[in-house]
Amino acid sequence: MILTNVSTVPGKKIVEHFGIVQGSTVRAKHIGRDFMAGLKNLVGGELKGYTELLQDSRDEAVSRMAEQARMMGANAVVNIRFATSSVAQGAAELFAYGTAVRVE
Amino acid sequence: MTEILLQNLDLLIFLVLLALGYTAGSMAEKRHYRSIHEREMELIKLPVVTAEGRFPPGKVKESFMVSGNAVISIDYFKRLLAILRNIFGGRVKSYESLVDRARREAILRMKEEAKARGGGMVLNLRLETSTIGRSANQKKQVGSVEALAYGTAVVFNRK
Numbered sequence: 001m002i003l004t005n006v007s008t009v010p011g012k013k014i015v016e017h018f019g020i021v022q023g024s025t026v027r028a029k030h031i032g033r034d035f036m037a038g039l040k041n042l043v044g045g046e047l048k049g050y051t052e053l054l055q056d057s058r059d060e061a062v063s064r065m066a067e068q069a070r071m072m073g074a075n076a077v078v079n080i081r082f083a084t085s086s087v088a089q090g091a092a093e094l095f096a097y098g099t100a101v102r103v104e
Numbered sequence: 105m106t107e108i109l110l111q112n113l114d115l116l117i118f119l120v121l122l123a124l125g126y127t128a129g130s131m132a133e134k135r136h137y138r139s140i141h142e143r144e145m146e147l148i149k150l151p152v153v154t155a156e157g158r159f160p161p162g163k164v165k166e167s168f169m170v171s172g173n174a175v176i177s178i179d180y181f182k183r184l185l186a187i188l189r190n191i192f193g194g195r196v197k198s199y200e201s202l203v204d205r206a207r208r209e210a211i212l213r214m215k216e217e218a219k220a221r222g223g224g225m226v227l228n229l230r231l232e233t234s235t236i237g238r239s240a241n242q243k244k245q246v247g248s249v250e251a252l253a254y255g256t257a258v259v260f261n262r263k
Contacts, residue, residue: 004256011164043128044179084234
């Protein structure tokens with residue numbers, strides 16, 4: 001599965017369009033991480049736990065999207081965009097969408 | 105003497121936290137900026153553009169998506185400064201540097217991934233920021249910001 005966020009796949013030709021595909025996941029941080037982040041918040045700096053959490057969830061959203069594209073018979077997803085929204089206290093929704101295509 | 109201290113225990117804790125936030129926070133920020141500068145100099149040869157590229161056929165070997173993110177939190181002292189700033193309005197410098205650090209770190213991580221996988225250029229860079237939870241300035245909330253950078257890395261054919 002080739003993933004790009006430009007409208008084509010550089011070096012390849014699009015032969016078929018399948019329409020949009022999307023994947024999303026809602027994640028909450030757990031208490032331990034929250035506690036550590038609260039402590040870290042006193043001195044500032046990077047919150048590694050949150051960085052990893054968001055990275056993992058975004059990978060999850062992308063893999064769901066890729067799975068959907070694969071079921072349609074596509075071999076690439078172009079024009080991928082990410083969006084984030086906080087739906088509830090302490091939880092975040094990570095959303096990825098793009099256009100499924102077949103390239104040669 | 106100890107009696108006075110005990111009576112004003114919460115004030116004392118507040119001052120200790122403030123001092124801790126100020127010293128540790130400004131040290132961490134300086135260290136972070138130094139490392140950002142160093143790595144930016146290392147990766148200066150890898151161009152990143154916000155435009156989509158058109159390449160002649162046969163030039164590009166493969167392309168893939170790369171991304172990088174960073175969650176940076178603000179320290180106790182700067183948060184207080186920002187709250188005070190809210191009264192008078194104007195530039196909130198402490199938050200400016202926070203967002204700047206997060207963004208540059210995210211771009212650097214993206215570039216590092218692109219370089220590790222052999223990319224020669226990154227196209228169509230997009231930047232996004234978000235907060236976890238709600239507002240960054242509320243009480244009992246972690247004042248942090250997430251920056252995400254993503255783009256398409258292309259690997260060129262060697263001739």
